[in-house]
Amino acid sequence: MSGPGMAPDPHCMATAEACAACEARPFSICAPLSGHELAELDRLSTTLHLKPGATFIHEGDPTEHCFNITQGSAKIYKLLPDGRRQIIGFLFTGDFLGTTATGPYSVSAEAMTSLTLCRFERRAFKEALVRLPNLERALLDRTADELEAAREQMLLLGRKAARERVASFLLGLSRRAARLGRSADPIHLPMGRSDIADYLGLTTETVSRVFTQLRTEGLIRLNGTSEVHLLRRTALESLCEGA
Amino acid sequence: MSGPGMAPDPHCMATAEACAACEARPFSICAPLSGHELAELDRLSTTLHLKPGATFIHEGDPTEHCFNITQGSAKIYKLLPDGRRQIIGFLFTGDFLGTTATGPYSVSAEAMTSLTLCRFERRAFKEALVRLPNLERALLDRTADELEAAREQMLLLGRKAARERVASFLLGLSRRAARLGRSADPIHLPMGRSDIADYLGLTTETVSRVFTQLRTEGLIRLNGTSEVHLLRRTALESLCEGA
DNA sequence: CGACAGTTTGAACAATCTCAAGCCGCGTGG
DNA sequence: CCACGCGGCTTGAGATTGTTCAAACTGTCG
Numbered sequence: 208m209s210g211p212g213m214a215p216d217p218h219c220m221a222t223a224e225a226c227a228a229c230e231a232r233p234f235s236i237c238a239p240l241s242g243h244e245l246a247e248l249d250r251l252s253t254t255l256h257l258k259p260g261a262t263f264i265h266e267g268d269p270t271e272h273c274f275n276i277t278q279g280s281a282k283i284y285k286l287l288p289d290g291r292r293q294i295i296g297f298l299f300t301g302d303f304l305g306t307t308a309t310g311p312y313s314v315s316a317e318a319m320t321s322l323t324l325c326r327f328e329r330r331a332f333k334e335a336l337v338r339l340p341n342l343e344r345a346l347l348d349r350t351a352d353e354l355e356a357a358r359e360q361m362l363l364l365g366r367k368a369a370r371e372r373v374a375s376f377l378l379g380l381s382r383r384a385a386r387l388g389r390s391a392d393p394i395h396l397p398m399g400r401s402d403i404a405d406y407l408g409l410t411t412e413t414v415s416r417v418f419t420q421l422r423t424e425g426l427i428r429l430n431g432t433s434e435v436h437l438l439r440r441t442a443l444e445s446l447c448e449g450a
Numbered sequence: 451m452s453g454p455g456m457a458p459d460p461h462c463m464a465t466a467e468a469c470a471a472c473e474a475r476p477f478s479i480c481a482p483l484s485g486h487e488l489a490e491l492d493r494l495s496t497t498l499h500l501k502p503g504a505t506f507i508h509e510g511d512p513t514e515h516c517f518n519i520t521q522g523s524a525k526i527y528k529l530l531p532d533g534r535r536q537i538i539g540f541l542f543t544g545d546f547l548g549t550t551a552t553g554p555y556s557v558s559a560e561a562m563t564s565l566t567l568c569r570f571e572r573r574a575f576k577e578a579l580v581r582l583p584n585l586e587r588a589l590l591d592r593t594a595d596e597l598e599a600a601r602e603q604m605l606l607l608g609r610k611a612a613r614e615r616v617a618s619f620l621l622g623l624s625r626r627a628a629r630l631g632r633s634a635d636p637i638h639l640p641m642g643r644s645d646i647a648d649y650l651g652l653t654t655e656t657v658s659r660v661f662t663q664l665r666t667e668g669l670i671r672l673n674g675t676s677e678v679h680l681l682r683r684t685a686l687e688s689l690c691e692g693a
Numbered sequence: 694c695g696a697c698a699g700t701t702t703g704a705a706c707a708a709t710c711t712c713a714a715g716c717c718g719c720g721t722g723g
Numbered sequence: 724c725c726a727c728g729c730g731g732c733t734t735g736a737g738a739t740t741g742t743t744c745a746a747a748c749t750g751t752c753g
């Protein structure tokens with residue numbers, strides 16, 4: 208409980224080395240924190256490196272940690288007992304995981320690429336929220352945004368046709384890439400067709416057919432299997448909404 | 451901000467000490483507030499009474515208010531330009547609306563019964579959050595719970611069959627009624643078949659057929675069109691998960 | 694009692710799924 | 724350097740679930 212980070216000191220950034228140098232910070236909930244706040248959070252965090260395919264959260268397990276993604280991408284999903292899977296979301300640099308108010312993890316999480324995470328002990332993190340109102344506010348905003356995204360996805364899953372779903376997915380990824388300062392037009396898909404399918408409530412076959420169809424119609428161009436050019440973005444946008 | 455500059459609203463009714471006597475408080479985000487905190491919040495609130503069918507939030511409009519439901523039930527939904535509708539959720543006593551971090555309303559909201567609301571000017575509410583950390587914490591918890599519910603619904607919409615969806619819906623309503631201290635077994639449906647359909651990503655016809663089917667199989671009993679007895683709750687529970 | 698809105702039932706249809714086979718790209722090893 | 728094999732992707736044909744369109748029913752309210 209002692210150390211240079213205790214008092215508000217503009218020069219204490221030096222103690223928060225890991226955080227201070229973090230490339231993910233501009234995209235993370237820790238973005239609005241001042242130097243000493245960052246230092247306090249830094250003390251709670253552990254950096255993890257995971258291999259692609261590693262499952263680091265198991266739905267139903269007691270919620271012991273929460274995470275911030277520093278580098279790489281991951282997916283979160285829910286399973287039914289018979290193996291049906293719904294992918295809830297894809298996570299990228301700056302995304303936060305483990306907002307559950309209470310109770311066990313409500314989703315599982317798996318690395319899609321090699322993945323770097325900040326891990327926090329959940330209890331300590333919650334306690335820190337009391338002392339770091341800026342962090343709490345950022346977390347609330349973030350959670351509200353996620354809720355909004357989830358609701359948009361409910362519309363997609365409940366009411367959109369297959370090609371509308373795929374168009375929405377592509378544009379969503381594109382916008383997200385732009386926000387992270389990555390290429391918004393030839394977009395890169397870090398996930399396979401079956402992940403896309405389980406995200407959109409379809410089968411791999413249907414996803415594949417729709418890609419082919421959109422390519423045939425000149426709305427997209429595929430470079431290999433994981434790079435997509437959005438020719439005619441406007442047409443894709445109206446497709447999202449049912450045109 | 452609720453002074454003479456406001457547009458005239460025939461349903462709007464200012465209150466003096468509404469909070470102290472509020473029956474919805476144990477179920478609301480204001481539950482954890484102390485006396486003086488409650489008083490501060492009270493100063494920001496206006497009580498509204500709406501008739502069934504009244505739309506009080508329009509998706510896309512600037513977010514000027516947030517609301518707490520004091521009595522009655524409502525639905526929130528999103529529309530596609532061609533009229534397809536996805537009901538995002540049904541709201542009951544104690545539910546809070548308008549958590550959006552920023553931007554315009556992301557859903558529309560309509561009263562299903564006669565409805566009593568606490569309304570807050572959004573800017574003032576956000577400012578109050580800074581002074582009322584207990585409220586902010588409650589709001590964060592509430593938002594996280596809603597996010598979890600939305601994700602569960604994504605699983606339903608993306609991966610469950612029609613009878614699984616209906617079974618999940620009935621049990622969800624039942625659990626919710628229990629939490630509010632209402633009857634969990636003969637459950638009351640305040641919404642019509644087409645609302646249920648738009649919530650579950652089905653058509654009214656399919657919902658109706660599934661009700662009939664479940665009745666025939668002895669899993670439920672219908673009393674009129676809006677009262678359902680859950681005979682064989684266990685069977686319904688395993689149906690939810692795909693049995 | 695009659696009208697109307699909401700619900701139920703029926704039959705044909707369509708979107709998507711399932712099952713099955715073929716293809717492509719890529720890494721490995723000869 | 725090329726053939727091989729493997730996993731993931733694509734394509735095809737038929738089955739299925741839920742939708743669509745249409746009509747009959749119910750019960751609620753003037």
